[in-house]
Amino acid sequence: MSVETNVVLYDAETAAALDQAPDGILRHLPTGPYTFETGATLPQIVLGYETWGTLNAEATNAVYIAHALTGDSHVARGASTEPGWWDGFVGPGKTVDTNRYFVVAANMVGGCSGSTGPASLDPQGVPWGSRFPFTTIKDSVRLEARLADALGIKAWHTVLGGSMGGARALEWAVEFPERVRNCVVVAATAESSAEQIAFAQAQSAAIRLDPDFAGGDYYANERVPSAGLGIARRIAHITYRTAAELDVRFGRAPQGSEQPVASAGLDRGRYQVESYLDHQADKLVGRFDANSYLVLTEALMSHDVGRGHGSLRDALGRLEGVNFLVGAVDSDRLYWPEQSELLAKTLPNPCEVRYITSPIGHDGFLTDIEQLSEPLKREIFS
Structure with a gap:
């Protein structure tokens, strides 16, 4: 059973209207009031998001890409000529092929790139500032589930991300296992370590x-x-x-x-x-x-997919029906490869960790992501 997300329902006409903007152009979805994990409520949450490609009639080709800490929804070029942060990885004919898949990326709630955050105005026109609620990765995906509803997406073909985006991808699968067919977690863990x-x-x-x-x-x-x-x-x-x-x-x-x-x-x-x-x-x-x-x-500091599910093993036990690809950067000294290995072997269906070989460390998930293209094409986007 999925968690309660303060669901806002959208009809087919609304979903169609949301998909009118060109590829790679920021648009905004008001999702209504939302109660955070802490119990705090805001009267309106807006999500900024971008899309690429076309959702098929069965809505089975949707891919969700989650950005890292200071990233945003602009994953790839489109109508805008502004480069995306995964330009070589997402687009027509690329690993995440926008000729085949409908790609969605949203700015995380609490950020400053199009979604409601501390700089956003309250109903009186004053920035939320210090009054903005403590936010968790779980809050992020529960709101992103509203975006999926609005776009007419009942289940994602794939959710994927690196670093904080990988944490969000994994949280998506744990919170909504019935809505995720494939999950790609790169340079991320199931819970933040003390270090x-x-x-x-x-x-x-x-x-x-x-x-x-x-x-x-x-x-x-x-x-x-x-x-x-x-x-x-x-x-x-x-x-x-x-x-x-x-x-x-x-x-x-x-x-x-x-x-x-x-x-x-x-x-x-x-x-x-x-x-x-x-x-x-x-x-x-x-x-x-x-x-x-x-x-x-601080949302990433609080990252723990086991919270609310009894234990980490219980949380990962919900993922029996989700196909995983776990990736790591061999030189990462922030999200150690050993942590990816632990995640991969703790899944209900353990998998082999796919490595990015890079001398630069954690940022290899950005600069060298195309090293994962072959396993992704074979295991996820076949």
Whole structure:
């Protein structure tokens, strides 16, 4: 039996109307009020989403792709020429072939890329800010089930994602096993480990300790917590890469003609790796909301598909009828390959972990996902 999702029903005419926009263009679905896992309720949740391809008459060719922590719904190009974050993987003739499949991607609730989040306005026109409810991965998929209903999709051919997207894909299968035929979990786990929570806590603290954070209610202020968000991104990015890659790319080299020194009182310049981290921080600060980073980070900290099902083994026991492909990055030091191996062997139908070989670490699920194309075509998209 599936969980209660505060279901909003949509008729066939509404579903048809929702599918009128061109491929790869952001659109919005008001889903009505929603009560979060914590018991908090918001009067309206809007989901921003994009689609590619055409849903067949039987609605059996729908594929759901879940984005990672600071990702969004723009998985691939379409009518927009803006590159997608999995452009080489999703599209006509590609691994996820939009000539064959109807692909859907939604921005996670709590984010800042089209779905309701802390920067969204309440009924009085004031940003939710600090009042935005604590959000979980389970909340995300329960709301995404409303999107599936609205699009006329009773069951997904496949749900897939990497990192936080992999956590969401697995949560989809556990919460709604009758609505998922295939599940692809890449560089993700069934529950966040103490180390993963620790890295995330340091990032959250960096934002909250920024003097401009203002308790989360900074939207009307002249300054926003950019410094804290930038530090959070630096911490995160170190976990996304490997020590070997950083050594090979940067070593101890200075930036430009600067000469880093250790003498007290002198301008030491910068190392190249510092400049690299600064660049990564600046990019995120320019496009992401600090409160949303907190909401999504803490949602991932709370990730545990066993919650509400007695135990992790009981939760995974619900997946007897779901076909799985579990992927891992061999150099990942955030979501260790051993954790993917544990997930794969704990499934009701244990499977072999498919590996992405990459020197860069966790981010290999983004840069080298096409290494999984052959097993995916053979085992999922045959």
